[in-house]
Amino acid sequence: MEKQKAIPEGFMAIGEAAKKLGVTVRTLQHYDKEGLLSPSAVSSGGRRLYTNKDLVMVHQILSLKHLGFSLSDIKNRLIPLDSPAEVASALSDQAKALREKIEGLSQSLQEIETLHQEVLKMEAVDFKKYADIIVNLQMKNDFYWLIKHFDDQMLDHIRQRFDQESGMSFIRTFMRIQEQAIQLYEDGISPDSDQGQALAEAFWKLIDEFTGGDLSLLPKLVEIGKFEGSEPGWKAKQSEANAFIGPALNTYFERNGFNPMQEEKG
The missing domain is CATH 1.20.5 (Single alpha-helices involved in coiled-coils or other helix-helix interfaces)
Structure with missing residues (x-):
């Protein structure tokens, strides 16, 4: 009884407040410690005292937590x-x-x-x-699925030679050249033409950029379009592009007096 008399009218102890709110005493103590909601008063004996207004504030906090707000969000932005x-x-x-x-x-x-x-x-x-x-x-x-077909040598080479930015730049350039090759083929442009040879030169520069001069990688690149279990359309698209790129490269190599595939074998 003496304890109850120590609580002024209109106030309640932390235990009673927690019971009304359906939370633990520790929760209210945590809110106080974090500066989120301090009790309206403290008794002469150091007990936290709460009012009905405090209960409304706790309800607000609980509702906002349910909506996904962090205690930091509630403290710094929402309560005021x-x-x-x-x-x-x-x-x-x-x-x-x-x-x-x-x-x-x-x-x-x-x-x-x-x-x-x-x-x-x-x-x-x-x-x-x-x-x-x-x-x-x-x-x-x-082309993420190609990775499972590469051996350790090829993957180590790719990891060392490309970062994410340069890797995506390479892929975009490859796709652009491939689309251009298909379009030239469909338009009936000769691989020996200036357009065909310009594309062959760009394609070979891209291959050289990829290999870094390591010709041992060329046979593996040739096999890329032949992987078993390739994604739908992959082989068909490679075949369409290579129908133009292959002859264009052959002419390009002949005109420049070298054959990288033969050099790699030798």
Whole structure:
């Protein structure tokens, strides 16, 4: 009874406040410690005392936590907001942040599911390849699936020679040249023409950039379009492009007096 008399009218002890709110005493103590919600008063004996207004504030905190706001967000931005427009603006910001989290999680889920399919197509466990596949998925590289076909020599070469930016630049250039080759073929342009030879020169420069002069990689590059289990359309597109690039390169090599494939064999 003496304890109850020590509490002024209109106030309640932390235990009673916690019971009314359906939270633990430790939760209210944590909010106080973090400077989120301090009690309206402290008794002469050092007990935290709360009012009904404090309970409303705790309800607000709990509601905002349920909506995804962190305690830091609530402390620094939301509690002082007084108008519906201000609260709506804060909720809009939080909705945007949640959408970004959802998009990020959805992307991660898609990457994991894609890697799962690639793992099942591989004959042995290879965590280095798994990591390369994930990195290429994050880069939005549509050719991520090629990685499982490369041997260690090729993959080590790629890792040493390219970073993400230069790797994507290389892929974009490769795709542009490939599309140009298909278009020239469909337009009936001769591989021996100026256009054909300009494309052959650009393509060979791209290959030279990739190999860095290591001709031992050329046979492996030739095999890229022949991988078993290639993605739908891959072989067909390679065949279309090579129908023009192959003859164009042959002419280019003849005119420049060298054959890299023969040199590699020799």
